[in-house]
Amino acid sequence: MMNTKTMERPVDLATFYPSDLYEYSSALTDGELTVLKELREALEINLRPVLSEYWEKAEFPFEAFEKIGKVRMMDNPLLFEGRENTRKPSELYNVFRYFELAKLDASIATFYTVHGGLFYATLLQGGNEEQIERWADKTASYEIQGCFALTEPEHGSDIAGGLATTARKEGDTWIINGEKRWIGGAGSADEMAVFARDEADGKVKAFMVPGKAEGVHVQKIEGKISLRMTQNGHITFTDVKVGEDRRLQNVNSFKDVAGILRITRADISHLATGLTAGAFEAALRYVKQREQFGKNLGSFQLVQEKLSIMQANVTANLSFSVRLAQMQEEGNYREVNSSMAKMHNALRMRETVALAREVVGGNGITLETDVARFFADAEAIYSYEGTHEINALIVGRYLTGVGAFV
Numbered sequence: 001m002m003n004t005k006t007m008e009r010p011v012d013l014a015t016f017y018p019s020d021l022y023e024y025s026s027a028l029t030d031g032e033l034t035v036l037k038e039l040r041e042a043l044e045i046n047l048r049p050v051l052s053e054y055w056e057k058a059e060f061p062f063e064a065f066e067k068i069g070k071v072r073m074m075d076n077p078l079l080f081e082g083r084e085n086t087r088k089p090s091e092l093y094n095v096f097r098y099f100e101l102a103k104l105d106a107s108i109a110t111f112y113t114v115h116g117g118l119f120y121a122t123l124l125q126g127g128n129e130e131q132i133e134r135w136a137d138k139t140a141s142y143e144i145q146g147c148f149a150l151t152e153p154e155h156g157s158d159i160a161g162g163l164a165t166t167a168r169k170e171g172d173t174w175i176i177n178g179e180k181r182w183i184g185g186a187g188s189a190d191e192m193a194v195f196a197r198d199e200a201d202g203k204v205k206a207f208m209v210p211g212k213a214e215g216v217h218v219q220k221i222e223g224k225i226s227l228r229m230t231q232n233g234h235i236t237f238t239d240v241k242v243g244e245d246r247r248l249q250n251v252n253s254f255k256d257v258a259g260i261l262r263i264t265r266a267d268i269s270h271l272a273t274g275l276t277a278g279a280f281e282a283a284l285r286y287v288k289q290r291e292q293f294g295k296n297l298g299s300f301q302l303v304q305e306k307l308s309i310m311q312a313n314v315t316a317n318l319s320f321s322v323r324l325a326q327m328q329e330e331g332n333y334r335e336v337n338s339s340m341a342k343m344h345n346a347l348r349m350r351e352t353v354a355l356a357r358e359v360v361g362g363n364g365i366t367l368e369t370d371v372a373r374f375f376a377d378a379e380a381i382y383s384y385e386g387t388h389e390i391n392a393l394i395v396g397r398y399l400t401g402v403g404a405f406v
Contacts, residue, residue: 010034019277019314024322025096031078032093036100038071043104051105051229052367058228060111062188066142073097074116075140087124087136091325095270095318102274103281106377107229109271114184115139117267118260119146122193125260126206126248135191135208147189147211148264149180149235150257156182157390160254165237167196167205174207174247176215176240182384186211186218186233193248194237195257206251207242215240226380261385262335266324268385269341272349273317275381279349279374280310283356286369297359306355313348320344336398343391346382353378 010033017025028036046064054061079089088094101109120139123146124132138144155162165178176196186192189211198205209216218233251257284307290297297303320341327333353375357364364371382388390405397403 011037019281019311020318021311021315022318024092024318027092028096029081029090029093031076031081032090032096035071035073035076035078036093036096039068039073039097039100042068042071043100043108047108048104051108051370051373055105055107055228055373056367058222058224060107060188060229060231065108065111069142072141073112074120074142075137087132087140091328092322094267095273095321095325098267098270099274099277099318099321102271103278105229105278105373106271106275106381107227109274110184110227110230110380113264113267113271114148115142115146118148118264119191119193121260121263122148122206122248122251123208125263126193126251126256128249131208131245131248144190145185145188146191146193147183147185149183149186149192149194149209151180151182153179153181153234157387160258163195163197163204163254165194165196166199167207168199169244172244174205174242174244176207176209176237176242178237180235180237181233182221183218183233183235184230186235187220187231192216192235195251203252204254204257206248206257208246208248209237209240209242213240213242226376226378228376230380258335262333262338263328265342265385265391266328266333266338268381269317269324269338269345270321272342272345272381273314273321275374275378276310276317276345276349276352277314279353279356279371279378280307280314282370282374283307283310283359286360286363286371303359306359310352310355313352317345317348334398336395339386339391339394342386343388343395346388349378350382 010030013023013025046067047061050061050064079093083090098109101112123135123139135144139146151159152164155164165176165180168175176194178196192209192211194207194209195204196207215238217236221232221234287298287303287307324333324337324341327337356371357375360369360371363369366372393405
């Protein structure tokens with residue numbers, strides 16, 4: 001058997017992924033590593049210099065992000081070597097794509113997951129062949145930007161039974177009325193994947209609604225302390241009309257929606273892994289250059305103990321993400337798998353950002369060290385795509401056979 005460690009790879013993995021101590025990244029293909037290397041370079045050049053500025057003023061750096069699209073992190077041909085008959089790169093690559101994005105910034109990763117995760121998964125899972133042909137390539141190339149409109153002002157965790165947005169069919173036209181809240185990227189979306197309850201049969205349906213359609217109004221949610229760059233919107237739909245050709249033909253109940261959420265919840269577990277690594281690496285950079293009491297901060301026993309816990313958390317989160325990716329690739333994963341990964345990874349992420357803030361001290365509340373940004377943004381990641389409690393109840397239902405949601 002050939003020893004891959006002696007083969008020349010596009011990057012030196014030990015220096016490219018220093019926090020991947022168990023070398024999960026070694027299973028990435030050379031094509032995938034090349035794209036990830038290009039992605040990191042683009043992120044460092046175009047986005048890192050402006051992160052603090054845009055986070056503080058609560059705006060998204062659209063112009064800088066557009067340059068990231070040139071990397072083609074969704075549809076680069078290098079990602080499909082040996083897997084030509086699919087529209088999605090490998091699930092392991094997906095883990096490290098989120099790792100790269102979230103290690104830099106959670107809002108950047110969230111903007112991607114709304115488009116390349118939630119919206120794209122809705123299209124691929126919910127659309128028929130004609131609809132996938134119509135929108136998939138444009139989505140993967142960022143020719144269009146999509147968003148995912150499910151949660152509502154009065155319904156978040158209980159959306160399965162409480163979804164209040166309605167759709168009424170008149171001839172070949174659907175008329176949508178209702179409100180959606182906390183919708184990332186709503187204000188800039190070309191297309192919205194909108195979920196509404198059919199007035200005729202009470203079943204949940206999904207629709208591709210143009211962002212500029214008549215009757216669509218988006219109001220930016222202000223005053224956030226987390227994911228400040230992410231432009232979350234409150235959307236009001238007033239007699240919005242779309243044709244039957246814009247109803248995603250394979251979404252006909254909330255069970256179909258749950259299938260989409262199972263995929264996207266896995267994505268957020270990967271995002272939490274990246275944020276965990278970002279906070280840890282920011283803290284490590286700081287303690288290596290900071291001196292206190294005439295000694296390097298990294299030489300103190302208590303600091304090293306906290307760094308060790310953070311490194312272990314990164315490793316544990318990667319373990320969950322990589323194994324979940326393997327199960328996804330094999331097609332044998334269940335709701336409990338993605339829910340447990342999100343629950344675990346978000347918990348370890350939350351612990352890590354607190355430890356990072358602690359070892360950086362007073363400077364840890366400033367944007368200059370990056371730690372404060374990770375600390376604040378982790379709270380949103382902890383809650384969205386299933387709160388800790390909801391994911392714990394999904395796992396608990398699997399363990400006991402008894403649902404305890406109400």
